[in-house]
Amino acid sequence: MLTQLSIQNLRNLSEASLEISEGLSVFTGLNGAGKTSALDAVHVLGTGKSFTTSQLSKVIRNDQPGLQVVGRMKYGGAESVIGISRLRTGGGETRLSGAPVKALSELARELPLVLLNADSLNALREGPEARRRLIDQLVFHVEHSFISLWQRYHHALKQRNMLLRRARAGDDPAWLSELASLGEQVHQARERVTTLLSEELFNVLLAMDLTFPSLSLDLRSGWQEGEALLGALKANGQSDRQRGFTQVGPHRGDLRCLIEGRPAHDVLSRGQMKVLMSAMRVAQGRVLADVTGRTPVFLLDDVAAELDGENARAVFSVLAASRVQVLATMVSLGNVSEWADFGRITVFHVEQGVITKTNSMA
Numbered sequence: 001m002l003t004q005l006s007i008q009n010l011r012n013l014s015e016a017s018l019e020i021s022e023g024l025s026v027f028t029g030l031n032g033a034g035k036t037s038a039l040d041a042v043h044v045l046g047t048g049k050s051f052t053t054s055q056l057s058k059v060i061r062n063d064q065p066g067l068q069v070v071g072r073m074k075y076g077g078a079e080s081v082i083g084i085s086r087l088r089t090g091g092g093e094t095r096l097s098g099a100p101v102k103a104l105s106e107l108a109r110e111l112p113l114v115l116l117n118a119d120s121l122n123a124l125r126e127g128p129e130a131r132r133r134l135i136d137q138l139v140f141h142v143e144h145s146f147i148s149l150w151q152r153y154h155h156a157l158k159q160r161n162m163l164l165r166r167a168r169a170g171d172d173p174a175w176l177s178e179l180a181s182l183g184e185q186v187h188q189a190r191e192r193v194t195t196l197l198s199e200e201l202f203n204v205l206l207a208m209d210l211t212f213p214s215l216s217l218d219l220r221s222g223w224q225e226g227e228a229l230l231g232a233l234k235a236n237g238q239s240d241r242q243r244g245f246t247q248v249g250p251h252r253g254d255l256r257c258l259i260e261g262r263p264a265h266d267v268l269s270r271g272q273m274k275v276l277m278s279a280m281r282v283a284q285g286r287v288l289a290d291v292t293g294r295t296p297v298f299l300l301d302d303v304a305a306e307l308d309g310e311n312a313r314a315v316f317s318v319l320a321a322s323r324v325q326v327l328a329t330m331v332s333l334g335n336v337s338e339w340a341d342f343g344r345i346t347v348f349h350v351e352q353g354v355i356t357k358t359n360s361m362a
Contacts, residue, residue, distance in 0.1 A: 001325045002297055004072035009061035011037040012353035023344035024326045028333055033350040035329035039299045045071040045082045046111035048104040060088050073111055105147050112294055114285040117301035121274040125265045128254040135255045138284050139193045142291045146189050153182040157246055165244040180230035186250040187221045194219045200283040208314040214260040222252035275311045282318055300328035313339040
């Protein structure tokens with residue numbers, strides 16, 4: 001769990017040093033006060049990236065040369081520290097317990113996170129790319145070899161597409177076989193984790209007292225079902241050369257959520273889709289914890305405003321029952337203390353970039 005958080009010059013937060021307790025920590029305040037920035041700081045620690053912008057330099061406070069975020073974690077009896085600094089002019093440092101971090105994947109394994117915000121709750125509606133990202137994020141945590149496999153596949157794919165754009169007469173058989181082999185392995189890893197996610201999703205929906213008729217998760221490989229990827233690549237060779245890119249493979253895969261055999265977004269309302277996606281994110285966190293032994297920190301950015309009262313209550317209740325650490329933003333505390341038994345609720349008020357601890361309820 002995250003026990004301490006220090007922030008300097010991230011958006012409108014000039015400087016903050018917080019003790020983070022187990023259970024639920026709520027950041028309250030008006031829109032624009034800096035609540036989301038506090039959660040974004042934690043997201044930077046766990047991913048090296050902001051969830052509000054694609055360029056980390058854009059979250060540096062105005063007129064400041066750089067930002068710094070430091071977090072202290074404790075899992076069992078072991079403690080660790082992540083420190084990240086970025087300069088507006090470029091460069092910076094990322095360290096884990098004093099040692100330089102070579103890959104951002106090290107951060108994700110040290111501080112696993114599950115984010116629920118307006119964007120992530122719409123992932124099921126956004127299209128195949130967002131849904132592939134959804135399952136790949138979980139596969140990365142569950143199967144440690146996946147990131148290397150994924151990188152090798154996309155490197156091979158990039159090289160083949162480059163050759164296709166140069167209008168080469170044909171594929172090198174060895175190169176094509178490697179691409180097919182890596183692609184099959186990517187899909188198989190997704191299949192294994194989709195099975196785990198599907199099982200846990202039903203448990204979460206049951207705990208939330210939610211029912212969706214004949215719900216199922218349907219993982220599409222990105223090529224014709226029942227056909228080997230190598231055969232699909234060969235069959236599409238001429239078309240690929242004409243178009244200049246590879247049209248089949250796991251980069252064209254999809255994770256569809258079906259209701260009675262139909263895509264959920266064709267059946268459910270926008271609100272129902274958000275509830276279903278909330279349940280899926282909770283299920284992701286449970287799978288991650290079960291397989292890795294490390295429970296993720298849940299970041300909920302204004303989720304209470306995205307869902308109606310009963311469904312917001314259901315989400316907070318299932319998280320409390322899971323005994324996970326939750327950091328959430330809300331305009332006001334409201335009756336969240338009545339929604340679930342988190343054991344401890346710590347409240348921070350954010351106003352004009354200043355974070356003040358107001359109370360703690362055990």
